[in-house]
Amino acid sequence: MNRSAEMADLSGTIEVARVVLVIGLVFLHYFAYPNSRVPPFEGFDPNHHQVATFVNSFVLFFFFSAVPLLSTISGWLFFGFSARPWEAIRRRIGKRGWSLFVPLVIWNLGALAIAFALRAVAPTSSLLGPFGIDFAHFGLWDGVDAVLGLTRLPVAFQFWFVRDLFVTVLASPLLWLMLRHAPLLAAAALCVAWLADFTFFGLFIRTDVLFFFYLGALARLRGVEPRVGWNTTKLLLLVYVVLMALRALAPLAFDPSQPDQREMLDLFTRLARPLGVVACWGLCLRLAATAWGEVIGRYGGFAFFLHAAHFPLIIFVKFVLWRLVPAETDAWMIAHYAAS
Template structure:
C-alpha cells in the first residue's frame, strides 16, 4: 500500500468518525418538536450524509484485513490473533467504560440531567442478563454502549474470517453480491449488512485502481445529492430501504473522488501536523464518545437556552468541539499513561 493511500484511508476515517458524532449529536423528536429546520438539518447531515460513515469503516477494515495474506490461511489466522488485542480488548474496555461512566453520572449530584438515560436499572437484572446487555445486546440490537455495535459485528466477522477468506477467494464478486441480497432478509444474529461491506472491501484488494477521475466524481456527487434531497423531502415516494445500499455506494465513490479532487496526489499528511495528530485518535474517539458526547451537546443547549437556535447550534458544533477535546484528552492519556492507552486502543 502506498503512502498516499495510507494517508487517504486515515483522513477518510477521521471524516467518517465526525459523521458518526453527528449521528449521535442529533436531538430526539420530542426535544425539537415543531422545529422544522432543525429536523431537516439533522435528517440531511446525519441521515443522508452520515449513512456512508459506518459502511466506509467496514470497507476499510475488509480491505486492510485481506490486503496482505502471503501465506494464505496461515496469514488469516495470524491476523485473527492480532485482532484479539486490537479489537476484542478495546471492545471490552469500551463496554465497561460506558456502564462505569453511566454509574458515575447517576451517583454524582446534579449531573444526571446531562445523560439521556440511566444505566442503574440494568443492575436489577440477573447477572447473566447484565453481562449480555453490557457485552452483546441490551434488547435493542446493540450493547449498552450502543455505538459499539459496529465493533461487535466486526469481531464476529473476524472470528469467522477463515470461512469468508475461502469463499471470497473462489467466488469473488458472486459472494459479495449474494451477501448483498441476504442483507434484505434481515436474518437475526447474522450481521449481513456489516459482512457485505467488509467483503466488498476485501474484494477491492483484487481491483486495480482504474478510477474514472473528476468526471465520475462529479456525476456520482450529483446523483447522490439528488437522491438524498428527494428522499429527505419525499420519504414516502418509494421504499427507500430497497435502494439504501446502492445510494451509499454512490456516496462512497463520491467521498473517494472528492478527496483526490480537493487534496490531490501530492498531498502528504505528514506535512500537516494538526491533521496528522487528529488522525491518530480516530479509534479513541469512536470508543469513548458515548456517553461523553452527550455532556458537550447538552451543555451548549443549557448555555444558549432550549430554543431552535440553541439546539441547532449544539447539533452543528458539538462534533467539532468534542473532537478537539477528545484529541487533547487522548494526547494527555497517551503521554502520561502510554501502556494503559495502548491497551485501551489496541496499540493504535
Template sequence: MQITPEISCRIKLLRLPLIVGIVTIHSSINSVGYADKFFQTLVAGTWGGSCVAFLFMLSGFLFFRNFNLSLNSYKEKLQSRFWTLLVPYLFWNLALLTLVLIVINVPATSGIIQGHYKKYIGDYSFANFIDCLTGYKSLYPIAFHFWYVRDLMAMVILSPVFLLIARKIPYLGIALFATPWLLDFQIGFSIQWLGPLFFYLGCLIAVQKLDLTWLDRQRSAIIGIYLGMALVLAITQTADIKTFQHQLECCTRVMGTAAIWCASDLVSGKLEKACFKFSGLAFFVYAIHEPTVTVFKEVFNKLSKPSNSITVIVYYLLTIILATLITLAVGSFLQRYTPKFFQTITGARG
C-alpha cells in the first residue's frame, strides 16, 4: 500500500502527541479525592490508553505496507527491526539497569531506588539479569514502558502469520484477535492482547488497502461518540464499577484510535508546527520519560505532599509538561551534537 503525502504528514504530526499520551499514563499520582481521580483517569485511562493502541496499529500499518510472504522480504524486515527495535531496546534497558545498580550501591543515594526498580535488584543472578531485560518473570523489563517494544518485536517475528490471516480470512481475523481481548482471557502467563489486535488492524489496513478517508467524512460523529464513551468510562473507573468495565474500556480504545486519526486533520497553527518540528524526538521522549516522571513525582512529594484534588491535578499536569519539555531539550541537544549516537539509541528515528 502506497502512503500518500497527506497520510505521511498526518503520521508525522501524530508522533509526538501519541508519545505525550504515554507520558500521561506514567505521570499518574496517587489520588486523594474524586475530582483528581476522575481527571487522571479521563486523561491517562482514556486518551493515553488509546494512544498505546494507535501506536500498535501504526506499527502494523507501516510494517505490512511493503511486506510480502517471501524469505528475502522477511529477512529484510528482521534486519531493519534489529536496528530500529532491538538495539534501542537493549540500550535503554541496560542503561537503566546500570544506573539503578550504581545508585543502589552508593550509600548517599541508595534510598532513592524504591518500588518497581528495587524489586529487580533482589539478587545478582543470571536469571534476574535476564528478567531485567525481558520481564519474563515480572511481566515488564526494568525499563517497564519498553514492554511495548518487546511485544512489537515478538509480533514482527510472527509477522507471516498476521499477513496470512489478513489475506485469507481478513475479517474473521479481527474476531480471532479481539475475542480474547474482550473476554480478558488469561493463560499461563500474562499476554497484552491489545497489542496483537491493533497490530493486526494496522496489517489489515495495509493489506486490504482500506479507505481511511471514510473516517474523515464521519469525523464529527466519531470524535463525539469517543468523547462520550471516554466520559462514561472515566466515571465507571473512578467509581470502581466493575460490570462490563473492561468491555467498555476495549470499545473506547477502538473508538479512540479512530478519533485520534480524525483529530489529526484538525491540528493547525503553532501546535502543528511544533508537532512537525519535534516529531523526530518522539522516540527519545518515549525512551527517557521514565524514570524522568518518577523523579518529578518524588520531588513534588518531598516538597509538599498533596492533600487535596487541586494540588494533585497541578502536580500531575506539571509532571507531564516538565518531563516532556526536559526530554525534548535533552533530545535536541543530543540530536545536534551527537547525531550518530542519537540515531543509534532511537532506532534512526531522528
C-alpha cells in the first residue's frame, strides 16, 4: 500500500472510531437505571436485577477505553508534522481554540440555560441533580466555573473531555520539549501521574487525556505502525471482555463502598485501559475495512455533535421512556437502556 492510500485508510478508521467510541460514551452516560440505587461504576447489583445491572456496568467499563483511545488519536494527529514544528504547534493551538474552546463555551452556556429554565418550571424536579448546580448560592463565578470547568465538571459534564483536551493542547509546547529530549522518561512520569490520579493541582479534571495524548504523539514521532492484526485484535478483545466482565461482577467478592477496596478496583480498571485502547483500535481497523465501516465512517463529522448534544437530552429521554416501561423486569430495563 502506497503512502497516500495508507493515510486514507487510517483516516477512514479514525472516522469509524470517532462514531463508535462516541456512541459508547452515550451509553456510558446513561448512568444508573431509574429504579436502581447501585451506580454502574461500582459494578452490578448482586441483589436486584442482576442481568440488567450487569449489562449496564459491563458496557460502562468496556467503554472506559473510549476517552483514552480518542485522546491517543488526537495526540497522533496533532504531532503529525515534519518541518518547522514550533510554527505548526502555534497554528494548531489556534485551530483547536476554534474547534474545542468555542464549542465548550457555547454548549455549556446552552446547558446552563436549560438548567435554569427547568428550575423555573419545576424547582423540585429530580432532573436538576445531574446538572450539579447549587441554585441557592449561584453567582457569577459559579457561572464561569460551570461553563469552563475551572474547578469542577462543566455543567454539560461530557465536556470534561473537551476541556482537558484543550488544556493538553495548550501544554503541547511543553509536551514537544519532553518528546524531543526525554520521551520515555516523560512517558513514565505521566504514567505514574495517571495511575495515581494526580491532576497537576486541578489543572486537569482527569489525566487520562494528557497521558494518552502524549502516548499518541510518542507513537507518531517514533514511527510506530498504527496497525493491529486481526488475530491479535481478537485475542486482546477476548482478554479485555473477560477482564471487564470480572470488573462488573466485582461486588460478588469486594465491597466498592469501602475506600481501600474501591481504590484497588479503580486501579485494576485503570490498568486495563491501555489493553482496551489497542483492542478497540484493532476492532475499528477491522470494521473500517467492511461495507458497514464505510457507511459508519461517513458520519465521522457527526460524532462531535452527538457527543455535545446527548446531555442533557438523555436525562429527559430516560424520564419520559421510563413512564412507558410496563414492568420493572430485567428485559424491560435493558430495553429502556438501549432505547434511551
